[in-house]
Amino acid sequence: MPAPAVPVKPVPGESVPEKPDSSVIRDALGVGVAVGLSGFAFGVTSAGAGLSVLQTCALSLLVFTGASQFALVGAVAAGGNPLTAVAGAFFLGVRNAFYGLRLSQVLALPRFVRPFAAHWVIDETTAVALAQPTRCSARLGFTVTGLTLYVLWNLTTLGGALGAEAIGDTDAWGLDAAGPAVFLALLAPMLRTPAERMVAGLAVVIGLGLLPLLPAGVPVLLAALAAPAVLWLKGRRAGDGKRRAGDGERRAGDGGHHGQPDGRGEPEPGGHGEPVAPGGPQGHGESGERLKGENR
Numbered sequence: 001m002p003a004p005a006v007p008v009k010p011v012p013g014e015s016v017p018e019k020p021d022s023s024v025i026r027d028a029l030g031v032g033v034a035v036g037l038s039g040f041a042f043g044v045t046s047a048g049a050g051l052s053v054l055q056t057c058a059l060s061l062l063v064f065t066g067a068s069q070f071a072l073v074g075a076v077a078a079g080g081n082p083l084t085a086v087a088g089a090f091f092l093g094v095r096n097a098f099y100g101l102r103l104s105q106v107l108a109l110p111r112f113v114r115p116f117a118a119h120w121v122i123d124e125t126t127a128v129a130l131a132q133p134t135r136c137s138a139r140l141g142f143t144v145t146g147l148t149l150y151v152l153w154n155l156t157t158l159g160g161a162l163g164a165e166a167i168g169d170t171d172a173w174g175l176d177a178a179g180p181a182v183f184l185a186l187l188a189p190m191l192r193t194p195a196e197r198m199v200a201g202l203a204v205v206i207g208l209g210l211l212p213l214l215p216a217g218v219p220v221l222l223a224a225l226a227a228p229a230v231l232w233l234k235g236r237r238a239g240d241g242k243r244r245a246g247d248g249e250r251r252a253g254d255g256g257h258h259g260q261p262d263g264r265g266e267p268e269p270g271g272h273g274e275p276v277a278p279g280g281p282q283g284h285g286e287s288g289e290r291l292k293g294e295n296r
Contacts, residue, residue: 019132019133019137021137021140024132024137024140024141024144025140025144027141028140028141028144028145028148029144031124031127031128031145031149032124032145032147032149035066035153036151036152036153037152038153038156039066039152039153039155039157039160040156040163041160042060042066042070042073042157042160043056043060043158043159043160043161043162044161044163045077045160046059046069046161047160048077048164049074049076050076050077051073051076053158053162056157056160057158059072059157060154060157063093064119064120064122064153065092065096065122066153067092067093068090068093069089071085071088071092072085072086075088075089075220079215081215084215084218087221088220088221091221096121099122099123102126103121103130106129106135106138107138107139107142108135109139120146120149120150122146124145124149125141125142125149128142128145195230195234199226199227199230200226202226202230203223203224203227204223206223206225206226207220210222210223
């Protein structure tokens, strides 16, 4: 899912053009249906990991954040510690709290509605809401996207969990790769800057490198260290660049003083770089003239 857009800010004295409700609903339904169908992949993956139909459906009903759900069942399927799996899912879901801080200002919902709306604060609803030009259209986009995605996600989760029993061994069909594939499809468009791509690449290297050495789920947690590592490296490069620029300015300043007296050593003839008059210094010239007159 692309990174959430920033709502259009009105220019003082001008009105913001309103977006037709039909257009908002169309966009919201498109996002809700497209992403909601991936709940089938989660249902199949969860059932293949050993979770029951009831447990699988409870995750979609109560958690309702695809990346965290896929991370949880993936760690369980790999034989990881349940606590480690829950921790990994929790850290992935923390981003929704930051979405909520922004949406609370954009939507400005009544207080009694906010606890219920918070359950729908995910990548897709945030992207649709923040892409709208007005508060009214943002509320409409958030509601339609959240409702469509929540209903369809849970229905397809149930269908996937029930279908997994009919399919049999999900590993034979390669359906265990459906979860990571969906997650990468949502993540890839968000990697727009070199720093973001560097974080993703380093996280992959850390996760794959530690996978055969540590229990399942732990490499995913340690892969999160890629973000602070890249930020530290970026800050260090910026600091080195500033120091090099400062050194260059100092060298340029020192170069402008070359050839000027610094007050040390013997003074130059003539003083301050002035040329010496023919015949030597002025005092010596006058003494020479007096000696010549006396000799005459």
